[in-house]
Amino acid sequence: MAQIQVEGLTKTFQIAKRRAGMLGALAGVVRREHRELVALDAITFEIGQGELIGYVGPNGAGKSTTIKILSGILVPDAGHCEVLGFVPWRERRRYVAAIGVVFGQRTQLWWDLPVVESFDLLRSIYHVDDASYRRTLDEMVSLLDLEPLLDTPVRQLSLGQRMRCDLAASLLHEPSLLFLDEPTIGLDAPSKLAVRDFVKRLNRDRGVTVILTTHDMDDIETLCERVMVIGDGRILQDGSLADLRERVSPERRLIVDLEDPEVTLDAPGARVISREGPRWELAFDPRVVSPAQLITQVASRHAVRDLFVENPPIEEVITEIYDHGGLAS
Amino acid sequence: MRGSTLYRRMVAVSIRAQMQYRASFLLLSLGQAGVTVIEFFGIWALFDRFGRLPDWTLAEVAVFYGVVNVAFSFSDAVSRGFDLFGQDVRQGDFDRVLVRPRSSLLQVAGSRFAIHRIGRLIQGAVVLAVGLSQVESQMGPVEGLLLVFAIAGGAALFLGLVVLQATLAFWSTETLELMNTMTYGGVQTAQYPIAIYREAFRRFFTFVVPLACVAYFPVVAVLGRPDPLGSPFWFQCVAPLAGFAFLFASFGVWQIGVRHYTSTGS
Ligand SMILES: Nc1ncnc2c1ncn2[C@@H]1O[C@H](COP(=O)(O)OP(=O)(O)O)[C@@H](O)[C@H]1O
Ligand SMILES: [Mg+2]
Numbered sequence: 029m030a031q032i033q034v035e036g037l038t039k040t041f042q043i044a045k046r047r048a049g050m051l052g053a054l055a056g057v058v059r060r061e062h063r064e065l066v067a068l069d070a071i072t073f074e075i076g077q078g079e080l081i082g083y084v085g086p087n088g089a090g091k092s093t094t095i096k097i098l099s100g101i102l103v104p105d106a107g108h109c110e111v112l113g114f115v116p117w118r119e120r121r122r123y124v125a126a127i128g129v130v131f132g133q134r135t136q137l138w139w140d141l142p143v144v145e146s147f148d149l150l151r152s153i154y155h156v157d158d159a160s161y162r163r164t165l166d167e168m169v170s171l172l173d174l175e176p177l178l179d180t181p182v183r184q185l186s187l188g189q190r191m192r193c194d195l196a197a198s199l200l201h202e203p204s205l206l207f208l209d210e211p212t213i214g215l216d217a218p219s220k221l222a223v224r225d226f227v228k229r230l231n232r233d234r235g236v237t238v239i240l241t242t243h244d245m246d247d248i249e250t251l252c253e254r255v256m257v258i259g260d261g262r263i264l265q266d267g268s269l270a271d272l273r274e275r276v277s278p279e280r281r282l283i284v285d286l287e288d289p290e291v292t293l294d295a296p297g298a299r300v301i302s303r304e305g306p307r308w309e310l311a312f313d314p315r316v317v318s319p320a321q322l323i324t325q326v327a328s329r330h331a332v333r334d335l336f337v338e339n340p341p342i343e344e345v346i347t348e349i350y351d352h353g354g355l356a357s
Numbered sequence: 358m359r360g361s362t363l364y365r366r367m368v369a370v371s372i373r374a375q376m377q378y379r380a381s382f383l384l385l386s387l388g389q390a391g392v393t394v395i396e397f398f399g400i401w402a403l404f405d406r407f408g409r410l411p412d413w414t415l416a417e418v419a420v421f422y423g424v425v426n427v428a429f430s431f432s433d434a435v436s437r438g439f440d441l442f443g444q445d446v447r448q449g450d451f452d453r454v455l456v457r458p459r460s461s462l463l464q465v466a467g468s469r470f471a472i473h474r475i476g477r478l479i480q481g482a483v484v485l486a487v488g489l490s491q492v493e494s495q496m497g498p499v500e501g502l503l504l505v506f507a508i509a510g511g512a513a514l515f516l517g518l519v520v521l522q523a524t525l526a527f528w529s530t531e532t533l534e535l536m537n538t539m540t541y542g543g544v545q546t547a548q549y550p551i552a553i554y555r556e557a558f559r560r561f562f563t564f565v566v567p568l569a570c571v572a573y574f575p576v577v578a579v580l581g582r583p584d585p586l587g588s589p590f591w592f593q594c595v596a597p598l599a600g601f602a603f604l605f606a607s608f609g610v611w612q613i614g615v616r617h618y619t620s621t622g623s
Binding site for chain 2: 041042067088092096099100101102103117120121122124125127129131134136138139140141145149152153154
């Protein structure tokens with residue numbers, strides 16, 4: 029049976045038009061002008077036990093709003109939603125005891141407390157008994173390498189360290205469902221790897237259902253079998269990563285730094301997208317010319333200082349879905 | 358862990374966190390002490406004036422003042438989290454409260470604790486004690502109990518006001534400071550025997566924001582004197598219940614507010 033059922037979920041924000049000055053603020057108390065912003069426009073999906081879902085989309089697409097409704101923070105305007113048999117915002121306290129939530133942008137820990145004391149306070153909040161607390165904590169400490177961080181006040185942690193602690197904190201009560209909103213945002217490469225590795229294990233070894241929002245395609249490629257793409261408050265695509273690839277053009281990018289800024293690059297089979305001094309950005313279709321072929325050809329014709337291959341950024345993938353996906357709207 | 362135990366732990370955490378910024382903690386305490394001293398002079402000046410109120414002796418006015426201020430200081434110490442609640446809402450920090458399986462009111466109350474506000478408690482208690490020692494009526498166990506009941510009802514009422522005020526932040530975070538000023542103004546007004554005010558005022562403080570029910574009526578009973586407003590003795594004894602009813606009602610309004618919480622876009 030589905031662990032999460034969402035049907036026609038809609039959320040509109042009222043954006044108050046602020047007026048300037050003290051008098052304006054007073055006038056705003058009496059009567060206000062509002063602008064409506066549809067953050068979620070009737071989204072529908074189902075998620076089963078043990079899935080690891082990537083929820084992707086550009087900034088402002090509605091990812092966080094979805095997570096906030098699913099975790100009982102926001103009440104939607106319309107639609108139905110049932111998670112673990114609860115309507116999140118109606119039975120909030122009983123419901124949130126069974127889930128874990130991490131917001132990449134904002135810590136769940138107490139800013140001024142050493143990490144271990146935050147954990148201990150959470151243990152009280154979630155009524156975790158001593159034995160299971162100790163067991164879970166030990167496990168988290170070894171999996172996330174937290175030993176050296178436990179006595180540090182949260183405010184002194186680096187972003188990557190803080191994220192590892194936040195992950196541990198969200199799991200102390202052993203939830204079967206975990207929401208991660210942008211867990212890799214702003215992290216350096218090693219921290220990203222640590223987070224991904226941990227999430228993967230959590231899902232595989234413990235069967236925890238994970239819903240992870242991101243706008244980093246690498247998160248998705250290394251972690252998720254199923255990807256939901258959201259844009260402008262609508263689910264544009266819901267399926268496997270392979271499906272997503274198929275729908276968008278397979279184009280890849282080759283970025284080349286030449287030794288000589290004056291030379292014009294000659295690269296058969298590739299299209300020049302931009303040029304900035306010695307740096308050239310090329311697009312190519314790997315079905316027509318393989319990356320290896322292309323690189324060999326470029327290197328044989330020019331003195332190359334550096335080159336690397338990239339996937340198009342997620343924003344472009346979304347645009348692609350919009351433009352060519354035959355989105356009924 | 359029960360709610361009260363959790364609250365105590367959260368308060369301990371908040372106090373320890375404040376201690377980390379030792380300099381600012383010391384400054385705050387010093388500042389509060391300074392304010393308290395200045396307020397003493399204010400009271401003295403006011404009493405000098407109101408002491409000559411017809412019908413009321415200076416000692417009696419001191420008892421009203423003491424009860425209201427002791428009650429207010431209790432709610433003030435625990436309500437720091439609500440005072441700054443507008444900020445939590447604006448910054449979306451209330452998200453964190455909602456994803457935890459505990460009462461949101463309890464968590465907000467426990468999030469901050471203002472130890473330095475204890476100064477007001479001492480000030481109110483001193484005025485109350487001095488007033489009681491100077492009034493003519495005898496203090497027995499019944500009067501003592503009634504005083505405690507009045508102070509508890511008063512603390513509940515003030516807490517209810519604070520909760521209502523914080524609830525406004527769910528709709529508009531700009532009005533919070535304005536409301537704050539109004540609450541303090543209300544306290545100032547209600548710490549004198551309400552019989553000296555006009556009818557409309559008295560009704561407001563009896564039926565809308567029942568400050569009179571937690572201060573004026575029970576204190577009249579404690580003083581053992583007839584009420585110029587003519588309320589019966591039994592009513593004076595049960596009146597402080599209105600404070601608890603008010604607090605309870607404010608909890609209901611809070612729950613409605615929570616459903617209107619919109620968090621923040623990032
Ligand atoms: N609390 C809020 N008040 C007003 N607008 C909001 C609020 N939260 C989100 N929004 C708006 O709703 C849209 C979706 O936001 P969000 O769900 O945070 O997007 P994402 O997480 O995908 O970047 C954005 O246009 C954002 O500005
Ligand atoms: Mg977001």
